[in-house]
Every structure is written in C-alpha cells, then in structure tokens.
Amino acid sequence: MAEELDPVAHNRAAWDQLVDNDNEWSRPVGSDVIARARAGDWSVVLIGYEPTPRDWFPADLDGSDVLCLASGGGQQGPVLAAAGANVTVFDNSPKQLARDEEVAARDGLEIRTMLGDMRNLSAFDKESFDVVLNPVSNVFCPDLAPVWAECFRVLRPGGALLVGFMNPDIYMFDENALDRRELVVAHRLPYSSLDLPEAERERAYGDGPIEYSHSLTTQIGGQLLAGFSLTHLVEAPHHADVTAEHLPGYIATRAVKPVGRN
Numbered sequence: 288m289a290e291e292l293d294p295v296a297h298n299r300a301a302w303d304q305l306v307d308n309d310n311e312w313s314r315p316v317g318s319d320v321i322a323r324a325r326a327g328d329w330s331v332v333l334i335g336y337e338p339t340p341r342d343w344f345p346a347d348l349d350g351s352d353v354l355c356l357a358s359g360g361g362q363q364g365p366v367l368a369a370a371g372a373n374v375t376v377f378d379n380s381p382k383q384l385a386r387d388e389e390v391a392a393r394d395g396l397e398i399r400t401m402l403g404d405m406r407n408l409s410a411f412d413k414e415s416f417d418v419v420l421n422p423v424s425n426v427f428c429p430d431l432a433p434v435w436a437e438c439f440r441v442l443r444p445g446g447a448l449l450v451g452f453m454n455p456d457i458y459m460f461d462e463n464a465l466d467r468r469e470l471v472v473a474h475r476l477p478y479s480s481l482d483l484p485e486a487e488r489e490r491a492y493g494d495g496p497i498e499y500s501h502s503l504t505t506q507i508g509g510q511l512l513a514g515f516s517l518t519h520l521v522e523a524p525h526h527a528d529v530t531a532e533h534l535p536g537y538i539a540t541r542a543v544k545p546v547g548r549n
Contacts (some may be wrong), residue, residue, distance in 0.1 A: 292481060294497045295379060295404050298427045301496040302380035306360075315361025315386045321394045324369035331363040333422050333451030334537035335526035343449055343519060343541045344418060348372045351417040354441065357405045357424035359383025365390040367420070368398050375399040375416075377408070379427075406433040414443045423451040423537065427496045429479075431505050435513035444546040448515060450506075451539045454522070457530055458500035462491035468529040476500055507540060515542035 306313040323329060330338035345351050349371035355364040359378030364387045368374040376387045376398060384400040391398040401410060405421075405428055419438045425431055438448050461473035478500040480492055492498075511517060518541050525536025 292497070294427075294429050294481060298496040299379050299381075301494060302427075303382040304494060305496075306380065306382035306386065312362070313360045313383060313386055315390045316365060318394055321365060321369045321390070321396070324366045327370070329366050329370045331366050331420070331422075333420070333449060333539040334521075334523045337521075337523045337537075337539075339449060339539070340519070340521075343447065345447075352415060353418045353420060354408075354411070354416045356408075356419050356421040356438070357427075358420060358422050359387055359400070361386030361390045363420060363422060364398055365394070365396055368396045369394070372418075373397070375401060375411075377401045377403055377405065379404060406430070406437065408437040408441050411441045413440055415441050417443055417446045419446070419448045421448070421450045423453060425450070425501065425506075426453050426498050429499060431501060431509050432513075435509045435515070439513045439515060439544055439548075442544045444544055444548060446544050447518075448510065448542045448544070449539070450510070450542075451537060452501065452506050454534065454536050454538055455500040455502055455506075456534060457525065457528070457536050458498075460530065465529055470529065470533070477502055477505075503538075506538070510540065510542050514544065514548055516545055517542045 333339045351372045353367050353372040353374050355374060355376040357378055359376055359380055360383050364374045364376040376384060378384050381402055387398050387400055419442060425434060455476055458478040459472050459474055461471040464471035480488055480498045520540050522535035523537045524531030528536055530536050
C-alpha cells in the first residue's frame, strides 16, 4: 500500500483536512496585524514562534518581489504584502491558499496565489524574486535538490533564500512515545513516515501528511551545492514537543544568490 501512495497528492489532501480542523498554521492573521504591518511594525516566522530577524530581509520591503514558498495559511504572505512587498504565495494545498485569499479580500491586499509542488517552480521566470521565504514545510517534500535548484533559478542575484526546517534528530524518536512525553529511540535516519508499516503509520500519523527527516547535508549542504552562500543560521526548540527540553527542534538559515551567478 505504501508504495502506491503519491506523497504530493496525499499531502495536498492531508493539509486541506488540517485547514478544516483549524490547524494553527492555517489560522489567518487578524486585521490588527495587517494594520500594524502597514505602519511598519511587522514580523513573520520561519521556525516555531520565533520572529525572523528583520535584517534577513531587504532594508526596505516596498516593491520587493517575495515568493512565499509552501507558505499558505494566511499568515506570512499577507503580512509581507501589507509591509509593501509584491507577494506570491505558492502552496500544495488549495485550502491553505484560500486562507491567503481571504485575508487579501478582507484587508484590501494584492496577493497572487498559485497551486503546485515546491520542486517545480517552472511557472516563474528566471530571476523573478528578491526573496524566497520557506517556513517549515520541506519536511513534507520527498527530495530537496530540485527545491534548492529552483529557488536559485527564480531568485535575482543578491536575492535571499530564507528557510525553516526540522532538526532531523527529532525523527529518531517514536511518535507515540513523544505524545507521552517520553524519548524512545525507534528510527534510523534519514527517516520517512512513508516507510513505516501501514498500521504503524496510521497509528502515529492518522490521515496526516507524510513527513521526511532530511539530513543536514541535504538541508544545508544542498543549498550550498545549488550555488547559494550561507549568511546566517539559528536554532530554536520545538514549540510543542518534549524534545525541546533536550535539543533544538528547528533550524533556520539565510542564504544569498551571489551577484554574478545566474
């Protein structure tokens, strides 16, 4: 059964269901947040609840072209649009994109939304964006090399790739034991929930998205291999996980496309 699953199709349906279930990453920001962003008081997150440092973004967002990659949910995209950016939100879930459209309609924002797989950004021309913002989401993507290659292609020279991702060590632990606040080493890395026996996968994940651990070599080394230059790296504890007592669950990186590279 597992080998018959299409992870993109499965995760699209799973994220649509998470929206229906009021997942916290699918709750649109309020009009008060948009009003503050319009006045210059804004922040967005890449990992957990940690605001992304402002100096990771252009000094003046006004007129910048920003791709919110796999970043639907009515959160980051609308805030950046209210701060003056030209925002495109690209996501695998129609209902996640609908959240951004709801905020745009409610608060009079211009946001473009597009449905697709983050490994294929062929809808965009080369050097279309100044910033690609990718909050924790590549955990739902089977392979990352095409993601980094596509991000490099669509960014302008000097543009920045801002990525949040899971510390792969989190995936060593049994999911059900974590729910009991126990750390039980159960999996070899790299890990994919798709490789679990069907009954075990359903017990641990239900109808939720398929997840992939991805090594640091793939996460960070993959960006470097694609041509990026790493400028910043920060860590943070997982916001809702017992592992936070022992190790950082999240990593965020900022990388730039060097001037003169295309």
